[in-house]
Amino acid sequence: xxxxxxxxxxxxxxxxxxxxxxxxxxxxxxxxxxxxxxxxxxxxxxxxxxxxxxxxxxxxxxxxxxxxxxxxxxxxxxxxxxxxxxxxxxxxxxxxxxxxxxxxxxxxxxxxxxxxxxxxxxxxxxxxxxxxxxxxxxxxxxxxxxxxxxxxxxxxxxxxxxxxxxxxxxxxxxxxxxxxxxxxxxxxxxxxxxxxxxxxxxxxxxxxxxxxxxxxxxxxxxxxxxxxxxxxxxxxxxxxxxxxxxxxxxxxxxxxxxxxxxxxxxxxxxxxxxxxxxxxxxxxxxxxxxxxxxxxxxxxxxxxxxxxxxxxxxxx
Numbered sequence: 486x487x488x489x490x491x492x493x494x495x496x497x498x499x500x501x502x503x504x505x506x507x508x509x510x511x512x513x514x515x516x517x518x519x520x521x522x523x524x525x526x527x528x529x530x531x532x533x534x535x536x537x538x539x540x541x542x543x544x545x546x547x548x549x550x551x552x553x554x555x556x557x558x559x560x561x562x563x564x565x566x567x568x569x570x571x572x573x574x575x576x577x578x579x580x581x582x583x584x585x586x587x588x589x590x591x592x593x594x595x596x597x598x599x600x601x602x603x604x605x606x607x608x609x610x611x612x613x614x615x616x617x618x619x620x621x622x623x624x625x626x627x628x629x630x631x632x633x634x635x636x637x638x639x640x641x642x643x644x645x646x647x648x649x650x651x652x653x654x655x656x657x658x659x660x661x662x663x664x665x666x667x668x669x670x671x672x673x674x675x676x677x678x679x680x681x682x683x684x685x686x687x688x689x690x691x692x693x694x695x696x697x698x699x700x701x702x703x704x705x706x707x708x709x710x711x712x713x714x715x716x717x718x719x720x721x722x723x724x725x726x727x728x729x730x731x732x733x734x735x736x737x738x739x740x741x742x743x744x745x746x747x748x749x750x751x752x753x754x755x756x757x758x759x760x761x762x763x764x765x766x767x768x769x770x771x772x773x774x775x776x777x778x779x780x781x782x783x784x785x786x787x788x789x790x791x792x793x794x795x796x797x798x799x800x801x
């Protein structure tokens with residue numbers, strides 16, 4: 486297995502460079518099942534108390550490669566137009582060299598725009614904690630570690646979103662983190678230090694999908710996620726999934742200039758769904774002998790069936 490010194494400079498390439506680094510939110514291949522993470526207006530849209538958990542292992546085979554854990558819980562509030570939820574995301578790079586955790590509370594308000602269409606407005610508030618162990622970089626660059634470690638530095642933030650949906654179609658626009666935070670303004674008179682290690686930038690999301698009934702047992706759903714952030718390439722994810730007998734889904738996805746993916750999942754019961762995704766890089770990194778691709782494991786639980794109905798179809 487390749488040593489960590491091969492990966493860390495790729496991930497933290499800007500540490501010893503004067504200037505700003507635009508930082509992106511975590512990416513997901515199964516974004517269509519993890520919508521609350523990127524759009525707070527999704528809260529309560531499933532009509533019942535719903536839990537979703539996702540684990541992503543990026544670039545398997547590279548020692549210290551990024552790992553992401555995402556957990557969210559949301560529900561409508563009975564006899565009201567409000568929904569609420571909580572979202573937790575943890576990113577780990579370099580086996581603890583860099584750790585960032587986002588924790589947010591979410592609130593949504595939904596109006597009926599027609600007999601079968603709803604429009605929701607979402608707000609989330611919380612923040613993130615960042616830890617950086619410069620001692621973990623000691624084997625890579627002695628100049629880099631001439632910094633104090635960062636231990637759970639907290640920065641507040643908030644986000645906004647709009648989400649329109651029917652039983653067959655959905656579209657959402659959101660900015661999960663509005664405040665732009667620049668980390669670690671060091672002594673500008675010290676030529677050996679950087680002005681900023683990294684900079685949080687606003688990530689704008691557009692997410693949409695549609696369900697086509699091909700026959701009594703087979704449905705087809707194309708979906709799209711577009712992410713725009715200053716200082717980074719445009720991210721476009723296209724996916725195409727089939728749902729058979731309301732139980733088994735399978736399909737593929739393409740991330741523009743980045744990766745191709747395979748997806749599959751199973752609705753075990755009306756309350757439990759599992760999913761798996763595999764990405765293969767189309768960049769030069771994907772051609773290395775040390776990168777076996779990226780994996781995602783997804784679990785959704787419907788915890789309480791005391792509201793009107795479960796969203797159907799189960800694609801979103």
